[in-house]
Amino acid sequence: xxxxxxxxxxxxxxxxxxxxxxxxxxxxxxxxxxxxxxxxxxxxxxxxxxxxxxxxxxxxxxxxxxxxxxxxxxxxxxxxxxxxxxxxxxxxxxxxxxxxxxxxxxxxxxxxxxxxxxxxxxxxxxxxxxxxxxxxxxxxxxxxxxxxxxxxxxxxxxxxxxxxxxxxxxxxxxxxxxxxxxxxxxxxxxxxxxxxxxxxxxxxxxxxxxxxxxxxxxxxxxxxxxxxxxxxxxxxxxxxxxxxxxxxxxxxxxxxxxxxxxxxxxxxxxxxxxxxxxxxxxxxxxxxxxxxxxxxxxxxxxxxxxxxxxxxxxxxxxxxxxxxxxxxxxxxxxxxxxxxxxxxxxxxxxxxxxxxxxxxxxxxxxxxxxxxxxx
Amino acid sequence: xxxxxxxxxxxxxxxxxxxxxxxxxxxxxxxxxxxxxxxxxxxxxxxxxxxxxxxxxxxxxxxxxxxxxxxxxxxxxxxxxxxxxxxxxxxxxxxxxxxxxxxxxxxxxxxxxxxx
Numbered sequence: 001x002x003x004x005x006x007x008x009x010x011x012x013x014x015x016x017x018x019x020x021x022x023x024x025x026x027x028x029x030x031x032x033x034x035x036x037x038x039x040x041x042x043x044x045x046x047x048x049x050x051x052x053x054x055x056x057x058x059x060x061x062x063x064x065x066x067x068x069x070x071x072x073x074x075x076x077x078x079x080x081x082x083x084x085x086x087x088x089x090x091x092x093x094x095x096x097x098x099x100x101x102x103x104x105x106x107x108x109x110x111x112x113x114x115x116x117x118x119x120x121x122x123x124x125x126x127x128x129x130x131x132x133x134x135x136x137x138x139x140x141x142x143x144x145x146x147x148x149x150x151x152x153x154x155x156x157x158x159x160x161x162x163x164x165x166x167x168x169x170x171x172x173x174x175x176x177x178x179x180x181x182x183x184x185x186x187x188x189x190x191x192x193x194x195x196x197x198x199x200x201x202x203x204x205x206x207x208x209x210x211x212x213x214x215x216x217x218x219x220x221x222x223x224x225x226x227x228x229x230x231x232x233x234x235x236x237x238x239x240x241x242x243x244x245x246x247x248x249x250x251x252x253x254x255x256x257x258x259x260x261x262x263x264x265x266x267x268x269x270x271x272x273x274x275x276x277x278x279x280x281x282x283x284x285x286x287x288x289x290x291x292x293x294x295x296x297x298x299x300x301x302x303x304x305x306x307x308x309x310x311x312x313x314x315x316x317x318x319x320x321x322x323x324x325x326x327x328x329x330x331x332x333x334x335x336x337x338x339x340x341x342x343x344x345x346x347x348x349x350x351x352x353x354x355x356x357x358x359x360x361x362x363x364x365x366x367x368x369x370x371x372x373x374x375x
Numbered sequence: 376x377x378x379x380x381x382x383x384x385x386x387x388x389x390x391x392x393x394x395x396x397x398x399x400x401x402x403x404x405x406x407x408x409x410x411x412x413x414x415x416x417x418x419x420x421x422x423x424x425x426x427x428x429x430x431x432x433x434x435x436x437x438x439x440x441x442x443x444x445x446x447x448x449x450x451x452x453x454x455x456x457x458x459x460x461x462x463x464x465x466x467x468x469x470x471x472x473x474x475x476x477x478x479x480x481x482x483x484x485x486x487x488x489x490x491x
Contacts, residue, residue, distance in 0.1 A: 026461050030432055033417035059433040067437040
């Protein structure tokens, strides 16, 4: 077969059947016209190499056929591309955040499996990311091919634009940074985080609190497990920790208390400027925390330590929150009973400090209600 | 002298990309103008080249089909020089479009002339 016919066959294979004959006939005339012009110039017939040089000038069959194709020239056109890019950036950031959180939980739960957890996180990120990019490209290509223009493409409103910060890693980083100095490292001068100026740390605190609460709830309902809490080693062997009945009794109130705290955090993120509303909501949450703390102090028995056939009760209470209790910790030995006594005193002090903070929070929020005028 | 210096500093690849972009919009107008007289693809390309507008076949032929699909050209297969060729010419709709685009082109040209 002649090189020209072979070339035309390759082009024809890429063309829609209804136009194929017509386009190929026209291309054949173009090529033959060029060959004839060149032959006239040289005064002889062209060799196959010379004909091939002309075909090279006309273009690769795939490129030539593509120019005749009806419909869009690209999978994602210039109008849709910014939306595709936003979806890809925001989605990848969310996938990375979810994988990072999962990695943190895995590492805390089973530090020995650190290597496997890292590998799982990377695998999760890459497979999730590729799936996301594939799905976005498929959706974009369908919209492009059928010229679908959803209302969000044409009828957008300025008040809906805040969500577009999701694709900015600087905003995510700044919102998680605790101190103003750390925020400044993420943010350009004068930039805002979730609608708050960089110097206001409330949004970052709320975000961290939300994440920490989510991890706590997962542990509380038994979805994840932290090794070291249920058992630990002590001179003389392994010690197992059994929770006292008060925890079963307070299971639902504690769960509800943490969920309520998450709701307040969510509102802080959603409406960072609503200071009075936040203050109104924080007071009952803090009061509920005080009640739970008081019930724990009243119960006294918090856990039982078991080592072999020996048991010792971890007892907490207001009597443990004293200087004598601290001195007793210093003098305590390393036996099971002394360990239980030390734990009881340390946890009592910790609970007392938490309750003090909650009481202080109630006073702060009351003062805010009296002084802050926004809502 | 200043222009010569500026020209030497121009990034060649960037200039080529911008030159093609600049030309792209004007090619449709040039093709419509050339097809006030009936021509087939090869002679049309020669006519454009003779007036200083070189155009690749792979761009010209699909463009002719697109313009025909938009109703701006009509075409007819006829035998000439022992071979069947497809002849293109402006349709009445194409003539009106050429007049409107010519007016627009002259307006842009005049604006740019004032600025440059």
